[in-house]
Amino acid sequence: MRLAEFIRNNMDPIIGEWEDFARTLVPAADHMGSLTLRDHIQQILEFIIVDIESAQTTEEQADKSRGEKPASSNPSAAGIHASLRYDGGFNMDQMVSEYRALRASVVKLWNVSKPDITEKYIDDLTRFNESIDQALTESIRDYSKKLELSRNLFLGILSHDLRNPLGAISMSSQLTMKIGTLTGRQSMLQAQITDSTNRALEIVNNLLDLTRARLGSGLPILRQAMDMGFVANQLVDEMRALHPNREFLLKVSGPVTGIWDKARIGQIFSNLIANAVQYGFRGAPITVRVEGLPNGLAICVHNEGTPIAADALRTIFNALARAQSNEDTKSQPVATNLGLGLYITKEIVVAHGGTIDVTSSEFEGTTFKVFLPTRPDD
Known part of the structure; x- marks a missing residue:
């Protein structure tokens, strides 16, 4: 035979x-x-x-x-x-x-x-x-x-997610040196440096875990009891320090405590708010809403700006997808932005058993809405 x-x-x-x-x-x-x-x-x-x-x-x-x-x-x-x-x-x-x-x-x-x-x-x-x-x-x-x-994705995630907290550290440090003697303002900036540095270290540690777990296997989640309102205030303050010329509005309502990964949730806020800063009109406020619901919690980030094109909406949560920014210029080519923020955000939301979607129009602006169950079995 x-x-x-x-x-x-x-x-x-x-x-x-x-x-x-x-x-x-x-x-x-x-x-x-x-x-x-x-x-x-x-x-x-x-x-x-x-x-x-x-x-x-x-x-x-x-x-x-x-x-x-x-x-x-x-x-x-x-x-x-x-x-x-x-x-x-x-x-x-x-x-x-x-x-x-x-x-x-x-x-x-x-x-x-x-x-x-x-x-x-x-x-x-x-x-x-x-x-x-x-x-x-x-x-x-x-x-x-x-x-x-x-x-490549690991390197992109590392550079992307460290940009915002390290930017806040840099700006806060510069302002501290210019102010002179230690004042209440200096104390606040020093506290911002500490908080942002700790967040950067949390991200690095989580990224090391991510590498070991493999991207294709999903993001590792370390759940603990936390207050979503506290994290929202922390991240909005971080963005205010990073973008002092932009207006940020935060609204927290209902029960906002639950079992989530605090460091990962920080990434969600950071990515969505940074996205709103980049793509929103400079003179319009960025609104962040945290709302407790009967079976979970909703996070909404809204900005006024050029609406996202219909074809871009279909792929906006894909890795390396990127839309045109309102702040893109010839001296700042589009290639400098890796387009990983929304991809990372989606992966974190999915790992928590939640959902994320986006609506965008000329009349209503752009809103990203995240739903997270309060507990893993909800």
């Missing part, structure tokens, strides 16, 4: 051994079911069968051995497998080891069937190894792409 036919007739034991090996790749596989562990193995085997049975010239074989086989315009099963393994928390070594185990498993099972050791046997084995190497190359390529994207 030729190798391609053997694989076709023995899919179940081959897939069973793949699953058994994948189950040993801990901790990622600890909580995965059979279907997830078998991810795309049948499609990968079907690719191998077709590849072995397809006609191949000597030149094509040489190209494949160098990893130069033309890439398909459609995602391959091996590429999708790599992407899902990355999202599931498998590292590169674990993913590569799956192919090493698959190679050994197929050869072992085929030899147990006692095939005739002929020239065709050697040819089939060569073609099989070429196919495995091709699938492995595609998996490594797609895994590396996701890893690079994760690194």
Whole structure:
């Protein structure tokens, strides 16, 4: 029996051994079911069968051995497998080891069937190894792409979320030095420096956790009892120090205590208010409302400004999406803004079990509204 036919007739034991090996790749596989562990193995085997049975010239074989086989315009099963393994928390070594185990498993099972050791046997084995190497190359390529994207997003998040608190620190420090002797105003500015520095450190610590947890797996949340009104006042004061020429209005009503991640909630306020500053008219106030509801809490940030275009509304919460700012100039190109604030905000809201949406029109301005359940099980 030729190798391609053997694989076709023995899919179940081959897939069973793949699953058994994948189950040993801990901790990622600890909580995965059979279907997830078998991810795309049948499609990968079907690719191998077709590849072995397809006609191949000597030149094509040489190209494949160098990893130069033309890439398909459609995602391959091996590429999708790599992407899902990355999202599931498998590292590169674990993913590569799956192919090493698959190679050994197929050869072992085929030899147990006692095939005739002929020239065709050697040819089939060569073609099989070429196919495995091709699938492995595609998996490594797609895994590396996701890893690079994760690194880029990490750097973007770090630079984006540290900008506002560090800006407040810088401005407060400068004002403190100019005022002279210690006064009540100086005491307030010094307190602002302390608060903003602490928030920056909280963000850095959370970003380190985020890197370990992988972007594709969602943001880690550390819940504790907190007062949303207190955090709102803190972040609005921070924005007032950072933008002394802008007007900020804060309205807090109803019960606003609950179980949330205080540092992450601070990011929501910071990102939404900074977005309103950037895209709102300079002479119009920015209104922040925190409203306690029977089953949760609503946060609304409103600004008057050029309405968001309909096509932009559809992608506004995507990573790297960015609209045109009212303050963009030729000396400040759009590329300087990474467009990550709303993406980060959405991820934090979703991690809390909440929702976020936006409305924007010329007559009513732009309003971002966040709903958060008061407790994790609400």
